[in-house]
Amino acid sequence: MGVFTFxxxxxxxxxxxxxxxALVLDSHNLIPKLMPQxxxxxxxxxxxxxxxxxxxxNFIEGNYAFLLGQLSSMKNHVDELNLKTFTYKYTMINLKEKFESIVYEVKFKPTQExxxxxxxxxxxxTKGDVELKE
Structure with missing residues (x-):
């Protein structure tokens, strides 16, 4: 098993x-409009x-096969959602044979501008000797 972080x-x-x-709380409405293909x-x-x-x-048929195998959908479990610190963490839960887990952590911080x-x-x-490449 290997652990790869990007x-x-x-x-x-x-x-x-x-x-x-927009990107977290309303993602269910916004993302399908931004990525209809x-x-x-x-x-x-x-x-x-x-x-x-x-x-x-839910994916349009034929997409994302390069990374996760042929999937028609993907399920995410929301681990953390903090409205005060603007942090969001979620885990993919219906993985194929290549992965033990995939966890995403998103943070939005204010700038001076x-x-x-x-x-x-x-x-x-990853499971076994699976290797990820960019």
């Missing part, structure tokens, strides 16, 4: 509260909007 950081002129609302819909399967939720992302510094860390725990 981190992406970017800045935005949009304040953290507004980005957090890939994402069919996002459904809340369990929960009331906070930690403990289970969301299902009124925008935000945003960081996403993805941690992939």
């Amino acid at each position: 981190t992406n950081e970017y800045t935005s002129p949009i304040p953290p509260a507004k980005l957090f609302k 890939s994402i069919k819909s996002i459904d809340l399967l369990q929960g009331d909007g906070g930690a403990g939720n289970i969301k299902q992302i 009124g925008g935000s510094n945003n960081k996403m860390t993805s941690t992939y725990s």
